[in-house]
Structures are given as C-alpha cells and as structure tokens.
Amino acid sequence: MEQTFTAVYIVDAFTNELFSGNPAAVCCLEKDFSDSLKRKIAAEMNLSETAFVTIENGETFEKSPKFGLRWFTPTHEVDLCGHATLAAAAIIFHKLGNKEKAIEFNTHSGILKAIQEKDSSITLDFPLNPPSPYQAQNLKDIIRVVAENLEIQDVQHSSTTKKLLLRLADKYKRHDLENLNPSTQELLSYESNGVVKGVIITLQGDANEGYDFYSRYFAPWVGIPEDPVTGSAHTVLAAYWQKVYNKDQFRARQCSKRGGDLNIKIIGQRVKLTGEVAHVLEGKIRIKL
Template identity: 35%
Template sequence: MRTPIFQIDAFSTRRFAGNPAAVMPMDQFPEDAVMQAIAAENNLAETAFLVRDGEDYRIRWFTPALEVPLCGHATLASAAVVMERLEPSRRRVVFHSASGSLFVSRTNTGYVMDFPARFSQPVPAPPGLAEALGVTPLEVVADGFNYLALLERAELVRGLAPDFAAIARLDRSGLIVTAPGDGGYDFVSRYFAPAKGISEDPVTGGAHCALTPYWAQRLNRTTFRAFQASRRGGELICRMVGDRVELEGSCVFYLEGTAEI
C-alpha cells in the first residue's frame, strides 16, 4: 500500500521550530499494530492518521510507543494538510476522535482549534516529583492525564534538566511545568512525557487544554499569549470559551511524499 505522508512544523511560522508531526491521509485505518509501527518508523512525537468521514474526517494519533487520546499539534498539522493540500477551498474542518469532535478553522495567519478543556484539581505533590525536577513546585494540580507543577519564575522552567526516568515512574502519563511568563508572554511551560516515549514534547496542544483553564482561574482572564520553552520552542494564543479551549497557531510544511507500507 502506498499512502501520502506530510511532515509539518506546527505552532511555528518558520521551519525547524515548533513541533514536527507526520500526517498520513488514508482510505481506511490499517490495523493498530501497523499504525504503531508506522509511528515508530516516523520517529516523531506524533503521527496523525486521517480517514474521510462524509464531510468530516476521523483522526487517530500515535507516538512512537502508543496511541494517545488527544494531540493538539498533530491536529493543527492535519488541518493544514486538509485545507492547504486535500481541499484548498475549505475554511473549516471537523475531526472525530477519541476525545470527541474537534473543530479547526482557518484564519488569515494560521488556524484556530476548538478543544475540550481539561480542568485540574489541587493534589499533594507525588513522591519523587521535586527530586525529578530538581526544584520544589509552589503548587501541584492534576487531571486524568497529567500532573501540572507551578514554579515561581519562567527562568526556572527554562533551566530545568529533569530526571526523565523518575518522571516516567509517576502515576500520570505526563508532567506539565509552568510559571508566569516573561518576554511578553502570559505564561511559559514545558511538557515531559517519557512514559509515552516522548522525553520532552516541543509544543503540546493537549497540555494547553489544561494550562488555559489553570491560568484563567489564577489570573481571572480568558485570553493568553503562551510560549512552550522547549529547545525548538513554540507560540500559541489560548482562549477560554465556556468549557472549551481555543488554541491558535501557524504551520509550516517541511516534507511531502509517499510512504510504502
């Protein structure tokens, strides 16, 4: 079987920044083991598989190690593929996923995604968290997917050199670390998910589904300019809209070709 493959730098306006994702439109989803093997071969944080469903698309996301229920940057990349390559006249697309229906609209400068918010609750810091980070968080909250740890300053987030093996032993699949922003950003963050085969994700839409309501409550605001301070780095505009989160960003095409499966 031969299928198109695209590699896109998401949440960036230039190549070699943001978060790279592979997008593979198909006539139907192959077996799970095949999709997992493809994602491992692509060796990117996520590979998105798309199947047409009427006017919409079904979407599934795989890391090199496992399938995940939501991936923001690969959804952004998939929207770019649909609206710039598959159906250039479209301005909006709906993806049906394990996390429900995801809506993406085109803007003059990029795309806006409409995702369900992830609300967190305060929890005691899990054993080993401070040692894994090398710093004691001011506060720890959690949802069903990730811990979120608040640090005092952005420079502490930027300077982290965490123990990934220790993070992988936590009883959540990922760890978000955040602090008040610098350089004109409202908040900064980093995301570590070694248990999912991703030591550090460059820019993470799913994490911002938790970060947006968290900072909305802390700052009593609904719109934020955010920066994920990984080595590649990425910018997002985040908006709280009821129990949904809007994430706005840009994409740059890096690679277009055909995969032999």
C-alpha cells in the same frame, strides 16, 4: 501481499519557522489501515505523534467537512494531541485543497474542530481540562526530578488527561525553566500505576516578552521524553491560568529547545488554541497490506 504507497507529510506545528515548534507526521488515508500498521508507521516516523486521517461518509479530502483522526506516538496511541491535529488540519487546508471554513475530526476525545483563519493560522476548538489541587507528598519524587532544586508554588492534577501540573514560584524567570534537565527515565521508575501520564511545569509570564505564561512538558510514560509544544497540555494550562489571572485570553510560550507559541481563548468549557505551521516534507511511504 499487496504493495502500495501512501502519502506522508511532516509539519512543524505552533510555529511559522522551519525546524522549530513541534513536528508531526500526517498520513491521509483513502483506505483505513490496521492499528498494527499505524503503530509501525508511527514508530518509523519516530516523532512525538503521527496523525492518521480518514475520510468519513464517502467524501474526498478536498470536499469533506468531516474526518476521522487518531494519534500514535512511537510506542502508544494517545487520546488527545493538539499539535498533530493542527498539522493534520494544515495538510487538509493547505495541501489537499479543502475550502471549508471549518472542518471536524471524530476522535477518542469527541468532535474536535479546526478553523482556517484569514492569516493562514489555524484555530483548534478543544475541550477544556481544568486541574484540581493535588497533595504534593503523593508524587514528591516526580516533583523533585522535574523541578530539581527549584521551589514549587502549586501542584495540581488533571484527572481527564492524567497530567500533573507544577507551578514554579513567581521569583523565577524563563531561563530558570529552560535550564531544567530532568531525567525522564527516572520519572518512569517513580510512577507506573497510570495516575500520571505527563508532567507540565509552568511559570508566570513576562509582560515585556508578551507572554502570560511559560511551560515545558514531559511524557516518558507514552514514549515522549520531552514534547516540544503540546496542545493538549494547554487545555489544562489555560484552565489553570484562567483562575490565576481571572481572564480568558492568553499568549503562551512552550520553552523546549525548539519552542512554540500559542494564542488561547476560553469560551465556556471549550478552549480555542490558535497557531501557525511550517510545512517541512512531503513524500510517500511504501507499505504492504
């Protein structure tokens, strides 16, 4: 059995401060690994997502404009992950010397673009995932666990991402959202048929703080009790708040304990998510092929 080493990086995404935002592991593979090995590495990293980037068309990481990209939680592969895409692009741009203005990732969610901005932030070009109104009674136990005793103003569901969106009544403030402490194990007991794979709870923003809306995100169904900052959730949130505010640009804050910020712009059926990163760690994993 061949023993080898592969480079691994850890990046805090949607932040410019170490140990905040959402950490992701990134493995840039000169030679692709089996899915079984990817799952083992992701479980070992034990972060919300590990991104595996592969070279396409025989190019190099330094010169290629196109890559393959897949994301694994410690327990599942997922079809879309924003923060790990941001982390992967940051490694390619900042650590591997790629000078392209924009690169493309071939993923299970189609072609995703990452654009290198002049201020070192990165913009992701993702599909917009508009939610639709949903009957609260159908998932009343999940709503009760997440929102506790707080009043819910709106319930919507994104069929493309399987995310349930709960909007708190406007009378609440950011600290009310931050103080929620739902039992994610209890959530698993109330939904097991695949209708919901994550719950977004959101609140209108505070102009004095410079945010259009706040959110938190829980996804125990894919092995993530609470995700610190979630790009894929903002493909749903952006579409929702676009209708509320009747505008296309937002500043958003995900209010987990780590927290993170996103600048958002909707163009047609696409959404641009711009964020910064903090590079935390780089090293090598010993593996056997």
